[in-house]
Amino acid sequence: MEFFTTAFALTALLLALAFRPWRLLGHTGLVSPLLAALVITPWLWALPWLHHMPIQLQLSGACMITLALGWPLAVPVLCAVALIVGWVAPVTWQQQVDMAVWLGIVPATLSFLLGMGLRRWLPHNLFVYILGRAFLGTVLCMFVTGALSQWTGHALAAAVAPDLAIVARWLIAWGDGFLTGMFAAIAVAFRPQWLATWSDDLYIRPPDIER
Structure with missing residues (x-):
């Protein structure tokens, strides 16, 4: 399982870097959220x-980072976050890899796929972006990620019953959802350049004028 987790992290990182996401930093306002x-x-x-x-549960922030930076740039940033954790906390290398995957890459990937689905099948408007993708979408992505991590054997530290653990993951997913939804709403209103996934032309359209 450790080999699979490491291989998954490396594959996602190489795939993200193949898009050369650093090019976004020279033309947008993404340096600040990064x-x-x-x-x-x-x-x-x-x-x-x-x-x-x-x-031992912690907020992820991966969905929020994905909204701000886009998936190709979010993945290397989340991997860098896992490396930085090793400097501020007594964690092993494998724990850093697990964090990069289960707190970063997996929820970021699910958030990206959900966003693509919402853009394809739902109307393009402000409320779908904030409530659907940023808020409820984050709750769903984080809970699914937590359930997958528990199902694959990445259980919570300390002896916690599986039923209690899944309830805890459901509750912490709402915490991520509230933070992501609040950040998205504030950024859309005041700093839309901080959101690589936002477009005024796509989500805010002037009403059609009848002729």
């Missing part, structure tokens, strides 16, 4: 090792 992700997210991921808790 730096914020590298500074803030490691502390969220490292929290269980910095503060003892009976159920």
